[in-house]
Amino acid sequence: MELAAKPARRFLTRLLILGVIAFVVPFAYIVTIGGGGGCTGEFCLFSSPESLTFSTGGSAAFVRVTDGAASASSPIALRELWTSRDWRKTVDFYSSAFQTLAAEGFLSPASKALCVGSGSGHEVLALKEIGVPDAAGISRTRAPPLVSSGNLYRQPFKNGTFDFVFSTNLIEQSPRPVDLAAEISRTLKPEGFIAVHTASAGDAYSLRSLLDLFPSCRLIRAHEIDGPLPSTKLREIILQKLPGTEIDNGDSPYECSVVPDHKLRILTSAEPLIQEEPLKPWITLKKNIKNVKYLPSMADISFKRRYVYIDVGARSYGSSIGSWFKKQYPKQNRTFEIYAIEADRAFHEEYAKKKGVNLLPYAAWVRNETLTFQVNHEPDQKVDEKSLGRGMGRIRPSAGDSVNGLLSDDLHSIHGFDFAEWLKITVSEKDFVVVKMDIEGTEFDIVPRLFETGAICLIDELFLECHYNRWQRCCPGERSPKYKNTYGQCLDLFSSLRESGVLVHQWW
Ligand SMILES: *[C@@H]1O[C@H](CO)[C@@H](O)[C@H](O)[C@H]1NC(C)=O
Ligand SMILES: *[C@@H]1O[C@H](CO)[C@@H](O)[C@H](O)[C@H]1NC(C)=O
Ligand SMILES: *[C@@H]1O[C@H](CO)[C@@H](O)[C@H](O)[C@H]1NC(C)=O
DSSP states (O other): OOOOOOHHHHHHHHHHHHHHHHHHGGGHHHHHTTTTTOOOSGGGSOOSOOEEEEEEETTEEEEEEESSOOOTTHHHHHHHHHTSHHHHHHHHHHHHHHHHHHHTTSOOTTOOEEEETOTTOHHHHHHHHTTOOSEEEEESSOBTTTEEEOOTTSOSSOTTOEEEEEEESOGGGOSOHHHHHHHHHHHEEEEEEEEEEESOOOSHHHHHHHHHTOTTEEEEEEEEEEOSSTTOEEEEEEEEEOTTOOOOOSOOOOOOSSOOHHHHHHHHHSOOOOOSOOSSHHHHHHHHTTTOOOHHHHSOOOSOSOEEEEEETOOSTIIIIIIIIHHHSOOTTOOOEEEEEOOOGGGHHHHHTOTTEEEEOSEEESSSEEEEEEEEOOTTSOOOHHHHHHTOOEEEEOOSSOOTTOOGGGEEEEEEEEHHHHHHHHOOTTSEEEEEEOOTTTHHHHHHHHHHHTGGGGOSEEEEOOOOOOBOSSSTTOBOTTOOOOHHHHHHHHHHHHHTTOEEEEOO
């Protein structure tokens, strides 16, 4: 082990250990089972007495260690734990899993093995029992003698220390999965193996997210195994570190031109696009939200670095963030960072009071420039200040000239920014990114810009309102004069997005 112990400290530890061993002899058989006396590292010895508290959750016993309060009862408690049925069952589960891996050549008696985040050390004991003596565990909390404590993101091991690293249900629960994966890769020898047990990664999308965390490794196999509890299933994923690669913790250049398989699978399950132009779009499109197949309802979104929701053309907080995203979007218990992009000043004050929402008080555009926007209104609506304040007024770029004889009061100067570039600075493909876009026709400028810059690949799921010369509710047989584009052009936009692997939904 690379645990740096200064000679003096090591001596003291040894002295303590001797004392403890005298006390512990009756239970010593536990430590040596299967270890064959091969435990040379400090991990195999008892260290200073700890006060241990035990609890049993489900069938998996775990142990909590409280430092300081030395208690003579700890070896007894340890024996109680280690002789409990739950402990035994869990160790047996891992023994059997590791034996299979050993038979397949991923593990051998000579392997230097590490279990990361290994609770009270079932996995470590299992490794020793099947004849891998050089096995250790590291966890945030100590559980001696099998597991030492350490910062999982800065493990006390040199590069290329281990032949085999194991973790179970850890990476997907980590607040920093990218850093954790990089640290696991770092301590692994080139051509060493990582075995991951997880309840996630059961679909192609989730497996892809996991693999993206290990850019220096290749997938050997992923398959389902029986979990430790009756009728539970786990995924067992084996990765191998590529020979001689330095770990690239950065973002790999994203392959955007080919639609990857995990995205294709999602797209084949998505709701179909509405092919026929709706005669009553105000009903059809609004109803369509019920048909939407949300990405998190089709795939596991674990293994992502951050979870980000960007509302482009957010308007008031309640119009979609509060009423839809917060309440209806399935989040798999993840906390999303929220960005509201809204240029209309009428809405800005409200966002100042909203915690956890980042307001960008600009208009999403294709470059950074000051734009003159036209606040426009429903044609049959009287222009008045009140409706502006309530958000009936909407903004769209208007080349800056005086349009259709509108009053100059309706022309506002607004800062437009390059949304595609901003997206590339703000998120990466390791993040889970949901975008809602309702930008009054500017989608016909911004979507091509997203393609041109490659930023489109950063979006996992897009809810897009496409603005066209729709049939109007007020006036049968009349199309809206507000927009020039046709439904066919909208359909082309949606189709091109889906063909490029973007899960886009028709928003109203
Ligand atoms: C260990 O690996 C990390 C990550 O790949 C690298 O940045 C660092 O330079 C390496 N350290 C040594 C001593 O080789
Ligand atoms: C979310 O958390 C709740 C309570 O912690 C839990 O009951 C539920 O199963 C979790 N849902 C998912 C999808 O993980
Ligand atoms: C454009 O504006 C955005 C948002 O204000 C800013 O982050 C970015 O640095 C600007 N880019 C350029 C090239 O000025």
